[in-house]
Amino acid sequence: MVKQALYLENLKVGDTFISETYQLSADKIKSFAREFDPQVFHCDENLAEDTFFKGLAASGWHTAAITMKLVTESLPFAHGIIGAGGEITWPQPTRSNDVLYVKSTIKEIKPSKSKPNQALVIVECETLNQRDEVCQILTAKLLSFKKD
Amino acid sequence: MVKQALYLENLKVGDTFISETYQLSADKIKSFAREFDPQVFHCDENLAEDTFFKGLAASGWHTAAITMKLVTESLPFAHGIIGAGGEITWPQPTRSNDVLYVKSTIKEIKPSKSKPNQALVIVECETLNQRDEVCQILTAKLLSFKKD
Numbered sequence: 001m002v003k004q005a006l007y008l009e010n011l012k013v014g015d016t017f018i019s020e021t022y023q024l025s026a027d028k029i030k031s032f033a034r035e036f037d038p039q040v041f042h043c044d045e046n047l048a049e050d051t052f053f054k055g056l057a058a059s060g061w062h063t064a065a066i067t068m069k070l071v072t073e074s075l076p077f078a079h080g081i082i083g084a085g086g087e088i089t090w091p092q093p094t095r096s097n098d099v100l101y102v103k104s105t106i107k108e109i110k111p112s113k114s115k116p117n118q119a120l121v122i123v124e125c126e127t128l129n130q131r132d133e134v135c136q137i138l139t140a141k142l143l144s145f146k147k148d
Numbered sequence: 149m150v151k152q153a154l155y156l157e158n159l160k161v162g163d164t165f166i167s168e169t170y171q172l173s174a175d176k177i178k179s180f181a182r183e184f185d186p187q188v189f190h191c192d193e194n195l196a197e198d199t200f201f202k203g204l205a206a207s208g209w210h211t212a213a214i215t216m217k218l219v220t221e222s223l224p225f226a227h228g229i230i231g232a233g234g235e236i237t238w239p240q241p242t243r244s245n246d247v248l249y250v251k252s253t254i255k256e257i258k259p260s261k262s263k264p265n266q267a268l269v270i271v272e273c274e275t276l277n278q279r280d281e282v283c284q285i286l287t288a289k290l291l292s293f294k295k296d
Contacts, residue, residue, distance in 0.1 A: 036213035039220060039228045052230055052291070060231055061213045065184035068209050072187060080187045082200055083208055089233030143200070 003076035007147040008119050011106055019074035019102040022066050024058065026096040032062040057093035063100070063136045064088060067127045070102040075123070079145050084120065086140035092133060099130040107139070117146045153226035155295040156267050159254055167218035167250040172206065174244040180210040193244075205241035211248070211284045212236060215275045218250040223271070227293050232268065234288035240281060247278040255287070265294045 026045060033042030037059035041051040048056045072081055094100065108122040121144045127136035174193060181190030185207035189199040196204045220229055242248065256270040269292045275284035 032213075036217045037220060038217070041228065052227060059213075059216065060233075061209065061216050064212065065180075065207075065209045068207065069184045069186070072185060079200060080189065083238070085208075085235070085237030087233070087235050090231070 005078035006076055006144075007078045008109075008121075008144040009146060011109060011121060011144060013106050013109060015106045017074045017104045019070035019104075021099050021101045022070055024066070024094065024096055024098045024100065026056055029056060029058045029062065029096055032065070033059050037061060053093055056096050058095070058098075060088075060090045060136070063090065063094045063127060064138065066100055067102050067125055067136060067138060070100070070127075071104060071125055074102065075104050077142065077144055078147070079143075082143040084141040084143065086138055088136065088138045090136050092135055094127075094129070094135045098135070100127055100135065102127050109144075117148075119144050151224035154224055154292075155226045156257075156269075156292040157294060159257060159269060159292060161254050161257060163254045165222045165252040167222035167252075169247050169249045170214050170218055172214070172242065172244055172246045172248065174204055177204060177206045177210065177244055180213070181207050185209060201241055204244050206243070206246075208236070208238045208284070211238065211242045211275060212286065214248055215250050215273055215284060215286060218248070218275075219252060219273055222250065223252050225290065225292055226295070227291075230291040232289040232291065234286055236284065236286045238284050240283055242275075242277070242283045246283070248275055248283065250275050257292075265296075267292050 030043050041048040041053040042059050045056045102125050104123050104125045107124050110120045112118045121142045123140050125138040178191050189196040189201040190207045193204045250273050252271050252273045255272050258268045260266045269290045271288050273286040
């Protein structure tokens with residue numbers, strides 16, 4: 001589905017965007033972890049049982065990367081999703097059979113003082129699983145531009 | 149190299165840990181982006197020239213994932229690197245020929261009130277390139293445990 005590109009003048013506080021879903025798997029969790037977060041609770045189901053996570057859990061950075069994929073598909077900012085940074089928390093682990101989706105809500109729009117054509121848009125992206133439990137909250141600072 | 153596992157009683161504010169290096173490439177940037185952040189400035193050198201980034205740039209979440217790999221190898225917390233969350237900023241883009249490393253500094257140690265055996269350790273992880281320019285600052289909240 002082609003979504004209409006959203007410029008700064010199209011955005012308002014409270015606007016909400018719901019993504020499609022993403023099916024995780026143990027193989028995906030272990031493949032990401034072997035490359036970027038090779039810790040036992042992300043790489044081995046059996047050994048993970050005796051850890052803090054009490055079973056295989058996705059790397060938080062894997063959850064963040066999946067979230068980004070879902071956000072790029074559901075939040076059609078003109079010029080793309082360009083983040084200056086943000087705050088991230090993982091209230092509970094993401095598991096191998098989880099089906100994730102992201103709910104993004106515009107919380108604040110801060111016009112740039114030096115660049116009248118752009119603003120910093122504060123977007124809260126909640127990553128939820130199939131039971132609507134929150135696995136990640138990302139409060140992101142995104143750049144948005146006026147239409148030329 | 150096997151590093152000695154660090155328990156809570158081994159940590160103090162100001163301790164610093166320097167990682168090995170990680171060589172990026174255009175192929176790595178595009179491969180990560182196709183899976184998790186399929187935007188033109190992360191996927192196509194030529195088209196990226198006309199974007200905000202003025203050339204191919206790594207997804208911020210790719211920089212974050214590489215940072216995690218380097219931190220798991222350089223910060224030998226007993227029981228692993230378990231993050232509750234943190235703040236992340238990307239002061240400048242990460243590029244295809246960058247060689248990254250991470251400098252982690254313990255900024256604060258907050259003993260848990262309810263669990264006397266553990267603490268939240270605030271660690272600032274700076275991700276630097278071959279010119280010592282800061283590409284990412286992650287202020288992470290990590291769990292640390294006393295030795296049983």
